[in-house]
Amino acid sequence: MKSRLSHRDMSDSRIPHLGVLRLGHRRDRDKRITSHLGLTARAFGADEIYLAGDKDPSALETWNSVSKRFGGNFQSRHEEKPLSFLRRFSKDSGDGKPGTIIHLTMYGEPWKETLPKISLDRPTIIVVGGTKVPGEVYRLANHNISIGNQPHSEVAALAIFLDSFVGPIDNESHFFGGELRVIPNAQRKQIVNFEEE
Numbered sequence: 001m002k003s004r005l006s007h008r009d010m011s012d013s014r015i016p017h018l019g020v021l022r023l024g025h026r027r028d029r030d031k032r033i034t035s036h037l038g039l040t041a042r043a044f045g046a047d048e049i050y051l052a053g054d055k056d057p058s059a060l061e062t063w064n065s066v067s068k069r070f071g072g073n074f075q076s077r078h079e080e081k082p083l084s085f086l087r088r089f090s091k092d093s094g095d096g097k098p099g100t101i102i103h104l105t106m107y108g109e110p111w112k113e114t115l116p117k118i119s120l121d122r123p124t125i126i127v128v129g130g131t132k133v134p135g136e137v138y139r140l141a142n143h144n145i146s147i148g149n150q151p152h153s154e155v156a157a158l159a160i161f162l163d164s165f166v167g168p169i170d171n172e173s174h175f176f177g178g179e180l181r182v183i184p185n186a187q188r189k190q191i192v193n194f195e196e197e
């Protein structure tokens with residue numbers, strides 16, 4: 001019996017291209033949490049993160065460096081105009097057809113009920129806020145989704161949502177390449193370093 005709430009199991013490759021849009025990044029205040037947000041996006045199966053707000057090359061460097069060491073094809077870039085980007089994506093996600101926009105917000109509908117209604121056929125952007133989120137984001141979103149209706153963290157919200165939406169990730173295929181591979185071990189830290197072999 002499936003114990004998790006998930007759209008797919010490991011043999012199901014129907015999950016669409018997944019981007020995460022991080023709104024309102026403030027270089028000084030949000031450095032650490034934005035860095036963790038990108039790492040969480042990568043680790044839980046997103047393909048890409050778009051950083052809006054302050055330009056912050058250090059965040060992009062961190063994500064690139066982790067991908068180089070631990071593998072996979074996670075992309076990141078700064079997005080100068082996030083609302084225009086979302087408006088365009090809501091009409092044309094690259095093939096002339098609308099993409100799906102999911103906005104994570106404590107004011108949204110419960111994720112466990114909304115998850116089965118989300119289309120798996122279209123490229124998808126998951127929007128998370130930082131400072132106050134513009135009202136237009138709620139209107140552009142196909143789904144405003146809450147991970148509980150209490151305020152907490154964009155990192156927690158994204159992790160829970162992605163884990164539910166994407167399901168288990170096959171480390172070998174998803175995080176291909178890379179210099180390091182962690183071998184799960186109950187007693188000690190075990191890492192294979194391909195660079196040294």
Ligand code: SAM
Pocket residue numbers: 104105106107127128129130131132133145146147148149150151152153154155157
């Ligand atoms: N102070 C901001 C505001 O007034 O909108 C929100 C700050 S909150 C720490 C940052 C982001 O975390 C939110 O924009 C949302 O994406 C996410 N978040 C926080 N709590 C959430 C929840 N219960 N469900 C879904 N997302 C949540």
